Amino acid sequence: MRDEKKQWPVLLVSGQFGMENDDAFRLRELAAELEQAQECSVIPSNSYEDALEVFLSRADLGCVITDWDIPEESAEKMYPEAFVKVIRQRNRTIPIVLLTDRLETENLTAEILEQIDSCLWKTADTIPFLAGRISDLVETYCRSVFPPFFGELVKYAEKYKYAWHTPGHLGGQGFLRSPAGVAFYKYFGENVFRSDLSISVPELGSLLDHEGVVRDAERNSARAFHADQTYYVLNGTSTVNQIVWRSQVLPGDIAFVDRNCHKSLNYAMVITGALPVYMIPRRNRRGIIGPVRLSEFTPESIRAKIDASTLIPDGRKSNAVRMSALTNSTYDGVCYNVVTIKKQLERSVENLHFDEAWYAYACFSPMYRNHYGMTPDEVEAGHPPIFCSQSTHKLLTAFSQASMLHIRNGGTVRIDPAEFNESYMMHGSTSPQYNMIASLDVATRMMQDNGEVMMQDIIGEAVQLRRKTASLAREFAAKGDWFFDLWQPRQITIDGRRIDFCDAPAEYLSTRQEPWIMSSADNWHGFEGIEENYVMLDPIKLTFTTPGIADDGTMQPTGIPASIVTNYLISHNIVCEKTDYYSFLMLNSLGTTRAKQGTLLAALLQFKRDYDNNTPLEEIFPELVAAHPVQYAGTGLRDHAQRMHEYLKSHDVLGKMQAAFEVIPDQKLKPADAYHEVVRRNVEFVFLDDMMNRIPAVMMVPYPPGIPIIMGGEILNEKARPIFDYLKTREEFENEFPGYEGDIHGVEREAKDGRTCFKTMCIKA
Numbered sequence: 207m208r209d210e211k212k213q214w215p216v217l218l219v220s221g222q223f224g225m226e227n228d229d230a231f232r233l234r235e236l237a238a239e240l241e242q243a244q245e246c247s248v249i250p251s252n253s254y255e256d257a258l259e260v261f262l263s264r265a266d267l268g269c270v271i272t273d274w275d276i277p278e279e280s281a282e283k284m285y286p287e288a289f290v291k292v293i294r295q296r297n298r299t300i301p302i303v304l305l306t307d308r309l310e311t312e313n314l315t316a317e318i319l320e321q322i323d324s325c326l327w328k329t330a331d332t333i334p335f336l337a338g339r340i341s342d343l344v345e346t347y348c349r350s351v352f353p354p355f356f357g358e359l360v361k362y363a364e365k366y367k368y369a370w371h372t373p374g375h376l377g378g379q380g381f382l383r384s385p386a387g388v389a390f391y392k393y394f395g396e397n398v399f400r401s402d403l404s405i406s407v408p409e410l411g412s413l414l415d416h417e418g419v420v421r422d423a424e425r426n427s428a429r430a431f432h433a434d435q436t437y438y439v440l441n442g443t444s445t446v447n448q449i450v451w452r453s454q455v456l457p458g459d460i461a462f463v464d465r466n467c468h469k470s471l472n473y474a475m476v477i478t479g480a481l482p483v484y485m486i487p488r489r490n491r492r493g494i495i496g497p498v499r500l501s502e503f504t505p506e507s508i509r510a511k512i513d514a515s516t517l518i519p520d521g522r523k524s525n526a527v528r529m530s531a532l533t534n535s536t537y538d539g540v541c542y543n544v545v546t547i548k549k550q551l552e553r554s555v556e557n558l559h560f561d562e563a564w565y566a567y568a569c570f571s572p573m574y575r576n577h578y579g580m581t582p583d584e585v586e587a588g589h590p591p592i593f594c595s596q597s598t599h600k601l602l603t604a605f606s607q608a609s610m611l612h613i614r615n616g617g618t619v620r621i622d623p624a625e626f627n628e629s630y631m632m633h634g635s636t637s638p639q640y641n642m643i644a645s646l647d648v649a650t651r652m653m654q655d656n657g658e659v660m661m662q663d664i665i666g667e668a669v670q671l672r673r674k675t676a677s678l679a680r681e682f683a684a685k686g687d688w689f690f691d692l693w694q695p696r697q698i699t700i701d702g703r704r705i706d707f708c709d710a711p712a713e714y715l716s717t718r719q720e721p722w723i724m725s726s727a728d729n730w731h732g733f734e735g736i737e738e739n740y741v742m743l744d745p746i747k748l749t750f751t752t753p754g755i756a757d758d759g760t761m762q763p764t765g766i767p768a769s770i771v772t773n774y775l776i777s778h779n780i781v782c783e784k785t786d787y788y789s790f791l792m793l794n795s796l797g798t799t800r801a802k803q804g805t806l807l808a809a810l811l812q813f814k815r816d817y818d819n820n821t822p823l824e825e826i827f828p829e830l831v832a833a834h835p836v837q838y839a840g841t842g843l844r845d846h847a848q849r850m851h852e853y854l855k856s857h858d859v860l861g862k863m864q865a866a867f868e869v870i871p872d873q874k875l876k877p878a879d880a881y882h883e884v885v886r887r888n889v890e891f892v893f894l895d896d897m898m899n900r901i902p903a904v905m906m907v908p909y910p911p912g913i914p915i916i917m918g919g920e921i922l923n924e925k926a927r928p929i930f931d932y933l934k935t936r937e938e939f940e941n942e943f944p945g946y947e948g949d950i951h952g953v954e955r956e957a958k959d960g961r962t963c964f965k966t967m968c969i970k971a
Contacts (some may be wrong), residue, residue: 209244210268210344210345210348210349210627211244211245211247211268211341211344211345211348212245212246212247213266213739214266214267214268214269214273214344214345214347214348214788215246215247215248215249215266215267215268215970216240216247216248216249216267216268216270216340216875217249217250217251217257217260217261217269217270217271217838218233218236218237218240218249218251218271219251219252219253219254219257219269219270219271219272219273219289219473220233220250220251220252220273220305220817221252221253221270221273221298222273223250223252223660224252228329229328229538232329232333233273233328233329235333235422236336238331239333239334239336239337240337240340240341240784241331241867243334243337243406244337244338244340244341246268246337246340246341246344246803250828251268251480252913253284254285254286254288254289255283255942256271256282256517257270257272257289257291258284258292258293259382260292261292261296262296266846267300268301268347268348269301269302269303269340269344269347270293270301270302270303271303271305271326272286272289272290272302272304272305273305273306273679274286274304274305275830275895276908281518283293286304287317287318289416290302290304290318290322291319291321291866293798294321295659296656296659297655298655298656298657299347299350299351299590299655300347301343301344301347302321302322302323302326302471303323303324303325303326303339303340303343303347304324304325304326304917305324305326305328306325306326306327306328309672316344316967318630321781322719323343324343326339326340327544329872330527331475331802333448334750338611348881351651353426353474353647353648353650354419354422354423354426354647355410355411355420355422355423355643355644355647355885356644356647356648356651357419358409358410358425358478359401359403359410359640359643359644360401361409362379362407362409362410363397363400363401363403363855363891364400369824371404371407372404373403373404373423373637375399375400375402377396377399377400378391378396378399378400378403380399381399383893391929392765393587398641401640401644402623402639402640403640404637405636405637405638405930410640412633413438413634413638413643414627414630414638414755415439415545415627416437416573416623416627416637418908420438420643422509423438423530423643423646423647423650423851424436424437424438426647426650426651426654427610427646427647427650428612428656429477430569430579430650430653431432431566431569431594431596431610431650431776432581432582432612432614433594433612433613433614433885434482434579434614434615434621435612435613435621435626436610436611436612436613437610437611437613437622438450438608438609438610438646439607439609439610439611439630439633439634439645440607440608440609440634440635440639440642440806441633441634441635441636442597442599442607442609442808443466443468443472443561443563443595443596443597443609444470445470445609445633445670446558446595446596446609446610446611447468447470447471447473447561447595448470448473448474448476448477449611449629449630449632449633450559450593450595450631451471451474451475451477451478451480451529451559451630452474452477452613452627452629452632452633453480453528453621453628453630454528454557455474455478455480455528455529455558455630456478456479456528456801457478457479457480457878458479458480458522459478459481459525459528459529459530460480460481460483460512460518460522460525460527460528460664461475461481461482461483461527461528461529461530462482462483462484462485462508462511462527462529462530462531462551462554462555463475463482463484463485463489463531464485464533464561465485465486465867465870465913465914466469466486466495466498466533466534466913467532467533467561467913468489468533468561468563468589468844469533469761469905469907469914471561472877472905472914472917474604474876475878476877476878476880476918477883479876479878479879480529480876480877480878481513481515481517481518481876482517482876482877483515483518483527484511484533485498485502485503486498486499486795486868486870486871487536487693487794488630488733488734489758489864490731490732490733490757490759490760490869491732491755491758491759491760491860491864492751492755492757492786492788492789492860493501493541493603493787493788493789493860493863493864494538494693494732494789495536495537495538495787495913495915496536496540496731496732496733496736497536497542497733497736497740497741498532498788499735499737500546500550500737503547503551503554505554506525508554508555509554512527512616515873516801516872516873516874517875517876518874525553526555526556527553527555527556528555528556528557529555529556529559529878530551530555530558530559531557531559531560532547532558532559532560532561532570533558533561534561534565534579535562535563535564535565535575535577535744535747537564537747537783537791537912538693538726538747538749538789538791539743539744539745539746539749540741540742540743540744541565541568541578541741541743541744541746542576542577542740542741543576543577543740543741544560544576544577544578544579544581545576545581545583546739548589548592548739549585551590552586552589552590554739555590556590556619557591557592557853558591558592558593559592559593559594559595560578560579560589560592560593560594560595561595562578562579562595562596562599562790563595563596563597563635563837564593564597564600564601564747565578565596565601565744566596566597566598566599566600566601566602567602567657567661568609568659569581569618569664570653570658570660571656571657571658571661571665571847572658572719572872573661573665573716573717573719573722573745574719574742574744575719577742578594579592579593579594579612579614580592580612581916583606583612584929585615585616585617586617587617587618588616588618588750589616589617590616590619591613591614591615591616591620591621591851592613592614592616593611593612593618594611594612594613595609595610595611595612596610596611596828597609597644598610598613598645598646598649598969601793601795601796602649602652602653602796603648603649603652603744603796603797604642604645604646604648604649604842605641605645605876607642608642608643608646608649608859610646610699610960611630613626628931629817641731660796662716663715663789663797663800664794664795665716665746666714666716666744667714667794667798667800667803668713668745668746668794669715669716669745670693670712670800670803671748671794671803671807672692672707672715672745672748673707673708673710673712673715673808673951674708675689675690675691675692675750676691676692676694676706676707676708677708678807678811679691680708681791688706688753688814689810689814690750690751690752690753690771690810692748692749692750692751692794693743693748693749693750693789694707694730694743695707695722695728695730696720696730697728698710698714698715698721698865700714700801709789716745717779719742719873720746722742722745723739723741723742723873724736724740724742724743726738728864729757730757731743732757732758732759734785736762744793746793746794747791747793747796748792748793749789749790749791750768750789750790750791750792750810751788751789751790752765752766752767752788752789752790753765753766754766754767754769754788754851754855755787755788759861761854761855761860764848764849765787765788765823765847765851765854765855766817766847766851767787767850767851767854768785768786768787768788768789768790769787769946770843770846770847770850771790771810771813772785772790773827773830774809774813774827775806775809775810775813776825777826777827778805778812779810780805780810782804784912785907787854787859787860787863788860792806805837806875817843817847819842819843819844820842820843820844820845821842821843822839822840822841822842822843823841823843823846824839824841828845830945832943833945834945837943837944838945841862847958848894850943850946852967853939853942853943854939857935857939859932859935859936859939862928862931862932863932864933865928865931865932865958866915866928866929866932866933867913867915868928869925869926869928869929870920871916871917871920871921871923871925871926871929872920872921872923872925872926873900873917873919873920873921874919874921875901875917875918875919876919877905877917877919879919880901880902880903880904880917880918880919880969881903881904881918882905883969883970884904884967885901888969888970889903889968889969889970890967890968890970891954891965891966891967891968892931892965892967892968893956893958893963893964893965894930894934894937894963894964894965894966895963896929897922897966897968898922898923898924898927898930899921899923900921900922900971901919901920901921901922901969902917902918902919902922902952902966902967902968902969902971903919903968903969904952904966905917905918905951905952906950906951906952906953907950907951907952908933908936908948908950908953908968909931909948909949909950909951915929915932915933916929933950933953933964936950936964937962937963937964938950939960941961941962944962949961950964952966952967953966954966
């Protein structure tokens with residue numbers, strides 16, 4: 207950990223830097239001694255307010271030295287007690303040193319003494335001694351910020367060993383033999399390659415055996431995330447889901463699965479040979495996916511689904527459900543009260559699995575209490591084990607594909623680590639990427655250090671953006687004009703009084719769970735019959751809505767399809783997470799800044815201006831017009847949006863989507879058997895027009911909304927006609943509006959008679 211003192215500056219706070227007195231002279235001497243003799247870098251600040259701004263803007267400070275006497279020497283508005291309190295609230299371990307010559311130790315309160323690390327008297331010791339004490343604090347702190355695995359990785363990489371093992375580039379040297387390699391090396395920097403190591407390095411433990419510092423890191427993550435066991439998985443949460451299911455589910459076992467699940471869970475059913483019965487999520491009239499009805503989790507409802515299944519043999523219908531899988535939270539931020547779910551399912555299911563890919567941060571904020579899988583409630587004797595899959599890379603800070611698998615043991619059933627590890631090793635590489643392991647280690651330490659403070663900042667910033675957008679929408683509406691809105695409560699009840707969302711205090715919205723709980727009494731969300739205290743909206747998932755559709759699903763005379771807006775934002779270097787027909791999703795995560803928020807609002811206002819002015823598409827989307835001049839040349843932005851809106855309206859695309867996802871097609875083959883037909887090559891591509899009464903061998907997943915519309919092994923018969931109608935309408939839409947092709951997994955496109963036609967892999971008739 208070379209040169210750490212230079213990389214972790216000392217923040218020196220005093221109002222005396224420019225004065226001509228003995229204290230000021232010694233202060234300047236101290237700064238010089240720190241920089242020259244102790245090789246520390248120093249950031250001077252003249253006031254507590256300025257110093258606090260520095261502290262809030264950077265997390266690389268190694269020590270804070272604050273002159274306790276500033277208020278007596280200047281017109282300082284902030285007092286040192288408040289300054290120290292804020293520093294300690296946001297960083298529990300950074301050294302805080304008080305510098306004074308007037309304050310007696312007995313005058314310091316117990317609260318202040320608990321929050322500081324040292325007191326230095328300006329005139330009592332020599333400058334070299336003071337600088338040495340400070341330097342020692344910086345060094346100790348720098349070593350402490352490295353979590354277990356990352357710290358050992360850095361130590362090893364800095365030993366400059368001659369390696370004779372994999373990987374072949376050997377610390378980056380291999381790249382220097384070629385210009386392309388040199389370019390690659392220069393772009394990423396030496397440390398990336400020096401820390402890309404082999405499993406042959408014993409000092410770094412074993413990911414597959416969970417030994418050494420890898421074990422220490424995983425156990426530390428388990429403590430942080432309230433789990434009994436935590437496993438680092440480097441192939442993404444898709445692989446986490448495979449590990450969980452392969453460890454517990456056998457061919458012919460019954461699985462109770464959220465139809466709104468990620469396709470990796472559907473593949474888990476393929477791999478394990480599970481027999482699925484489905485829980486059906488609600489959708490509102492905007493097409494936003496909502497929660498499964500609570501009644502579906504009752505033993506009676508689950509048993510009725512099993513009895514009605516054509517896949518489950520009669521001899522197995524009395525078997526217990528081996529595994530349940532529920533998505534929490536949904537893409538749009540619908541989060542279940544997990545305590546309520548567990549009380550229902552524990553009577554019917556042997557293992558509970560919560561897919562929390564987009565929700566790894568939940569346990570670090572009281573905003574989400576009781577609404578995440580590892581919520582630390584008491585486990586009763588008969589409670590089944592709980593598994594959570596989390597994409598630590600999505601909304602925390604791990605590298606892409608770096609995920610975690612969390613386990614909480616049941617009341618009587620304990621998941622044996624040795625047995626479980628067989629499934630883990632089946633899906634893990636024997637050549638793990640050590641930088642990815644380190645990123646999971648660091649992501650954990652970050653949340654342990656000040657996760658609650660960071661989450662409070664993120665929620666607060668999301669609330670600010672929500673309030674500002676709602677305020678702009680209200681301002682434009684008062685003039686009979688339009689603007690974008692957000693899917694969120696229109697009004698909030700505080701102390702029995704209803705007020706507009708944008709008028710509600712930001713602190714109330716960012717610290718209280720109540721405003722985000724969905725209720726049937728205030729149906730802003732559009733989910734009919736919502737159960738009380740059952741689901742909440744995650745405030746950091748921002749679903750913007752565009753004009754064109756009312757909350758009740760009524761299509762309005764004018765409208766702006768969201769894909770046009772998000773394409774516009776892309777041209778302004780703003781990329782959203784998900785685009786629906788009349789909504790788009792933005793994620794306010796750890797990497798979001800107020801500058802990004804301001805840029806987003808500016809771009810939306812610019813879109814409004816271009817829309818209102820009907821700016822030619824040649825100026826807005828020149829590449830689109832160049833590629834498809836017949837359809838788009840000479841068209842303005844407003845006319846383009848209106849034409850697409852009228853098409854969606856006249857063809858009832860949202861209604862057809864709603865109908866399609868309310869159907870569970872007849873199951874002719876279990877997912878595993880359908881895939882086996884692919885392996886046998888007993889499949890053929892069939893065009894959509896010819897697919898009625900055929901059995902797809904693969905799942906078909908349209909985006910939006912990004913969930914399977916039909917699974918492999920389900921038949922597209924008359925019962926499933928709504929699915930055919932929706933897919934056919936999507937096909938026709940893409941021919942009418944080229945350049946707006948949607949992503950439909952399982953569907954190939956082929957030009958036929960001058961048109962784009964859908965085809966998919968079906969089992970041979």
